[in-house]
Amino acid sequence: MDLIRIKNVEKKYRNGVTAIYDLNLAIKKGSFVFVIGGSGSGKSTLIKMLYREEKPTKGQIIVGGLDVAKLRNKKVYKLRRKLGIVFQDYRLLPKLTVYENVAFAMEVIGAKKDITRIKVLKALEEVGLKNKVHNYPDQLSGGEQQRVAIARAIVNDPKLLLCDEPTGNLDPERSMEIMKVLEDINKSRGTTIIMATHDKDIVNKMKKQVITLKDGHLVNFKQKGTYDNEAV
Amino acid sequence: MKLFRMLGRSIRDSFKSVIRNFSLSLASISCITITLIIVAIAIMASFNVQNFTKEIEKDLTIVVFLDTDATEEDIEEVKSALDKTSNIDKYDFQSKQEVKEQMQKESEVFNTVLEGWNEDESPLKDTFQVKVKNVEKIARTADNIKKIDKVSVVRYGEGMVDKLISAFSSVEKVTYGVVIALVIVTVFLIINTIKLTISARKREISIMRLVGASNFTIKTPFIIEGMILGLLGSVIPVIFTTYGYLAFYKHFDGYLFSELIQLIKPEPFIYSTSIIVIIIGILVGMVGSASAVRKYLKI
Numbered sequence: 001m002d003l004i005r006i007k008n009v010e011k012k013y014r015n016g017v018t019a020i021y022d023l024n025l026a027i028k029k030g031s032f033v034f035v036i037g038g039s040g041s042g043k044s045t046l047i048k049m050l051y052r053e054e055k056p057t058k059g060q061i062i063v064g065g066l067d068v069a070k071l072r073n074k075k076v077y078k079l080r081r082k083l084g085i086v087f088q089d090y091r092l093l094p095k096l097t098v099y100e101n102v103a104f105a106m107e108v109i110g111a112k113k114d115i116t117r118i119k120v121l122k123a124l125e126e127v128g129l130k131n132k133v134h135n136y137p138d139q140l141s142g143g144e145q146q147r148v149a150i151a152r153a154i155v156n157d158p159k160l161l162l163c164d165e166p167t168g169n170l171d172p173e174r175s176m177e178i179m180k181v182l183e184d185i186n187k188s189r190g191t192t193i194i195m196a197t198h199d200k201d202i203v204n205k206m207k208k209q210v211i212t213l214k215d216g217h218l219v220n221f222k223q224k225g226t227y228d229n230e231a232v
Numbered sequence: 233m234k235l236f237r238m239l240g241r242s243i244r245d246s247f248k249s250v251i252r253n254f255s256l257s258l259a260s261i262s263c264i265t266i267t268l269i270i271v272a273i274a275i276m277a278s279f280n281v282q283n284f285t286k287e288i289e290k291d292l293t294i295v296v297f298l299d300t301d302a303t304e305e306d307i308e309e310v311k312s313a314l315d316k317t318s319n320i321d322k323y324d325f326q327s328k329q330e331v332k333e334q335m336q337k338e339s340e341v342f343n344t345v346l347e348g349w350n351e352d353e354s355p356l357k358d359t360f361q362v363k364v365k366n367v368e369k370i371a372r373t374a375d376n377i378k379k380i381d382k383v384s385v386v387r388y389g390e391g392m393v394d395k396l397i398s399a400f401s402s403v404e405k406v407t408y409g410v411v412i413a414l415v416i417v418t419v420f421l422i423i424n425t426i427k428l429t430i431s432a433r434k435r436e437i438s439i440m441r442l443v444g445a446s447n448f449t450i451k452t453p454f455i456i457e458g459m460i461l462g463l464l465g466s467v468i469p470v471i472f473t474t475y476g477y478l479a480f481y482k483h484f485d486g487y488l489f490s491e492l493i494q495l496i497k498p499e500p501f502i503y504s505t506s507i508i509v510i511i512i513g514i515l516v517g518m519v520g521s522a523s524a525v526r527k528y529l530k531i
Contacts, residue, residue: 051442073447080444091439107241108445110234152443 003029003160003192004050009059011045019045021216023059027194029159032186034203035196036227037213043196046213047164050194051085052076064159081109083160084153088168090145092137098124099133102152109156123151126188127181143174147181154185161185163195167202175202203227238449246457249429257461260418260425264465264513267414272473272509274407279501281400284493288396289367294374296360297385306382307358313380314360319373323362331356357384415516422461422520423527426454430528437529451525458521459514466513470506477502
């Protein structure tokens, strides 16, 4: 079954730049997809449209049954509760502990305290940070901070996890740790993962599906793809 | 249950934020305090003015004197003419004899003087005491009565009373103007305070958005913060209203200048005024923060 369906999507920014031209895609539930391409290829725009940070100028985007392009500003939270998002810059709250940062995602949607506690601890265990629950973000390494962000993204059991260059600030070793965590989440939870990246090594090692974008056009969509220099 | 949990969180956040931005919160609170003190004075003044006006109007009577030679039939005719005149609520007739008896009762001197006169040479006149429905039209009604046959003089409390009422009402209008201006200034100050809290929490808000908090959840703490500022700002005005009016009432023994101008009794007047002041404070805070949220929280 398709979790995401993108039909004839075009995105033109107000400054006149077209980031995506006539994109058609279908992504199956449970898949792990890399979105690759150079800067300006439109991969960030694609991710942003999936969580409705940006609206497509034309076309239709369906995520888990929700018509994202038609979603009104007031209803965006309905989409966001179905997905988790991880960014390059972690976006943690510096004044909250690791536990509180993850629990924040549960609290603001009105979850009960005891359920929050169980889910937060489970998510932190999955990313391997159970022993750092009471630390503050600035006491953690970059890789650990990113793992907190991943825990926060999965704590609500989303169907979809969007990652926008999650390893962009990390050295290769830490990057592979993050990829291990993501792969585990994909396998054990069945969460669909879409990850934008320009890290060649990661893509080549992981052997997952690869969407290649160039200047806003879809170049190809391969099963077990690699980072193909000529295509990019 | 869920709603209560969310509200609890909102209230906690709002208090935190009031304390975190203490200096600006204090500025807003003092501005609300000053505004509300003036609002309280305006409310108490205008209720009292309304009270005086009502009391004075209740006593306002047109006295109609008939010609000395008016006969029984003439009196009947005047009565029916009065029935036809508009704006008359009710009237009482007092014959010469009744007037005489009343005057005799009132004073010894009158008693002896009036004793000497018999029915025919009495200088007294038959009178009607007329109450009107609408006091503002009293002058025209008096004129209409004057035109009736056999009516010699028409009197009502012209002059002093009118001037007093119009002076009161212009005082009232000026106070309202000042109050409105102050309320607007206060609303702007609150908008600025809330704007600061919003910008201090921009990161938090964007993360809330990302993890699926509804707009309602994001906005509520700011609106509650505005209401808290309003509530804190109304504390001093309420104390001022309660004790200030009590002291004022005591000092003047319940009336101003003359017995004619009665002050409203402090209880329950001070309580209702306090409640109005608190409600205005909370509303001002809410309106200010709601418009700040709309302007600066583009979500």
